[in-house]
Amino acid sequence: MTNTVMVEKAKVSKINEVDFDNLPFGSVYSDHMLVCDYKDGKWNAPKIMPYQPLTLDPSAKIFHYGQSIFEGMKAYKDDEGSIWLFRPLENFKRLNKSAKRIAIPELPEEYFMEGLTTLLQLDSDWIPQNPGSSLYVRPFILASGTGFHASPADEYKFIIACAPSGAYFSGKVRVLIEENYSRAANGGVGYAKAGGNYAGQFYPTQLAIDKGYNQVIWTDDNTHEYIEEAGAMNIFVRINDTLITGPTSDRILDGITRKSILDIAEDEGIATEVRKISVTEVVEAAKNGSLKEMFGAGTAAVVSPIAGFGYKETDYDLPELTNSYASLLKKRITDIQYNRAEDKFGWRYKV
Amino acid sequence: MTNTVMVEKAKVSKINEVDFDNLPFGSVYSDHMLVCDYKDGKWNAPKIMPYQPLTLDPSAKIFHYGQSIFEGMKAYKDDEGSIWLFRPLENFKRLNKSAKRIAIPELPEEYFMEGLTTLLQLDSDWIPQNPGSSLYVRPFILASGTGFHASPADEYKFIIACAPSGAYFSGKVRVLIEENYSRAANGGVGYAKAGGNYAGQFYPTQLAIDKGYNQVIWTDDNTHEYIEEAGAMNIFVRINDTLITGPTSDRILDGITRKSILDIAEDEGIATEVRKISVTEVVEAAKNGSLKEMFGAGTAAVVSPIAGFGYKETDYDLPELTNSYASLLKKRITDIQYNRAEDKFGWRYKV
Known part of the structure; x- marks a missing residue:
């Protein structure tokens, strides 16, 4: 697989600001994110860039018609420092199943898998090794195309963001x-x-x-x-x-x-x-x-x-x-x- | 009613770029928009500003959990140039009914009505007078608060944007x-x-x-x-x-x-x-x-x-x-x- 993912590295890491012993769930984000744009009828090659705000027109359809889907995944690091995912192709397949139902164009598998693995390698220091902790990985697609007509957008963004996380619920x-x-x-x-x-x-x-x-x-x-x-x-x-x-x-x-x-x-x-x-x-x-x-x-x-x-x-x-x-x-x-x-x-x- | 709406006017109007004889539905936007932020447990006073992109964190709940509601309204201009709305309080009441069901904090009536009327007065030149045309008015609320936990956001934006519009459907x-x-x-x-x-x-x-x-x-x-x-x-x-x-x-x-x-x-x-x-x-x-x-x-x-x-x-x-x-x-x-x-x-x- 040739690597088609462009990478723009963050100049400064935020990792020293994070208390890995007291991680909440999904509210601290790693240094980078993946962004892949759908435009002119096709998904363009993914880019990795510093985690940063999104800029969208107020008429973007995500704000009006709920046209968005997501996946939830976790990345784990073992005692040897190897990085693991759990059945990631199942998440990819389900993302496209959701995409079809919400009238979002389906994403190519290589953009998902290559984008995901490149991002995790880059942000591997963000994968916690404390018991019960992991890097929560959130792939999602939102309708960035504009207009107040209730119909599918013509532009979308596929994004993967990562959050080092502790347990979701504590206790029963x-x-x-x-x-x-x-x-x-x-x-x-x-x-x-x-x-x-x-x-x-x-x-x-x-x-x-x-x-x-x-x-x-x-x-x-x-x-x-x-x-x-x-x-x-x-x-x-x-x-x-x-x-x-x-x-x-x-x-x-x-x-x-x-x-x-x-x-x-x-x-x-x-x-x-x-x-x-x-x-x-x-x-x-x-x-x-x-x-x-x-x-x-x-x-x-x-x-x-x-x-x-x-x-x-x-x-x-x-x-x-x-x-x-x-x-x-x-x-x-x-x-x-x-x-x-x-x-x-x-x-x-x-x- | 004291006017609590702050206004920042656009330096240059875009109105001369618009062909009012060939208006699509909801895809050209007027010079200004209203923005009202919910933060620290309360709705803050609305501001009118030049129509501009929104900047949101990738973890904003609107992108993940569909936490958004909207209304659709129209403003009309009669032969004397007076501006009219149709039952706007019904839209306000329904907005808050939707808000409650989607776990969005309800909006004060004065922010809605005063924000709306101030915006329409400012952008009154954008209300078309051609037969069948009107200014489509889109009040909406989106969850701007962040986090990958599937729970209501702690911050929201109430926005009103306006689009001079022709007919939605043509013909039967x-x-x-x-x-x-x-x-x-x-x-x-x-x-x-x-x-x-x-x-x-x-x-x-x-x-x-x-x-x-x-x-x-x-x-x-x-x-x-x-x-x-x-x-x-x-x-x-x-x-x-x-x-x-x-x-x-x-x-x-x-x-x-x-x-x-x-x-x-x-x-x-x-x-x-x-x-x-x-x-x-x-x-x-x-x-x-x-x-x-x-x-x-x-x-x-x-x-x-x-x-x-x-x-x-x-x-x-x-x-x-x-x-x-x-x-x-x-x-x-x-x-x-x-x-x-x-x-x-x-x-x-x-x-």
């Missing part, structure tokens, strides 16, 4: 099963990592936070009888010894952590089921004691154990387990990600 | 009744003018355009049996002599043109019904000849007559009427907007 979360609000429509854009899917969650999530919960468990918009996602994560439920997650659909994101966990669980000999999960079933299981665990799964939080849930003004607590699936699966997946264990699935990608 | 449109894709979920954000609602429509609309239609008629996401909106407009159906539109809901925008048309129709003695409209009813009415008209209604296009529709691979043509409700109602509403007729409803607002 309490969740509220949603009875009124919804995240996605049948035939809508729920399966895409489209910006608008997230803004719509903020208000119902705040209502749940005001009631003492951390997150919302989204249910289907028609009956509110099937659980679909946990905040911005996929959701897993363990009933007795079976691990269950909902099927992907046009409402549910095809999570990379989700499908990796299914594979690892099978490898561990854990019985898994991919099928619709009804709220009634979860509540009944909580009442009769067969509900052992619930957890969210996603790139940012990896595996996020749920301590309990609220539904129809009643709270249900989950048991404290010494050998939970959540901790087993989180260890297995992070050991692969950080190059601490064998990668029998071929998921690790050396940068 | 052909529409496709949607059987697969959806615009909004029950319990979702369909009633808000949120950016993400529009990006999700672009791809299905392009599929319809590829089949020879101009727009999609959105149906409910659960059964696709009830018609809801026409592209980015509300939809009206005339069966025999009754004018019917769907009820507003959490999926359907509470359109200002929509409700004004209902009032004018009643004033004209036209029988109106606000109720669910099934696709079956529309197709049957088209077959038996009782379907006389369909039209979209919204600020940009005002009233947009539909020439015919497609459904399940069949095309249905609507009759050519000499005295259509669409043309009568469009004349009545635009005569009020342009100060060419009595305003018995008190909708006109002098700037």
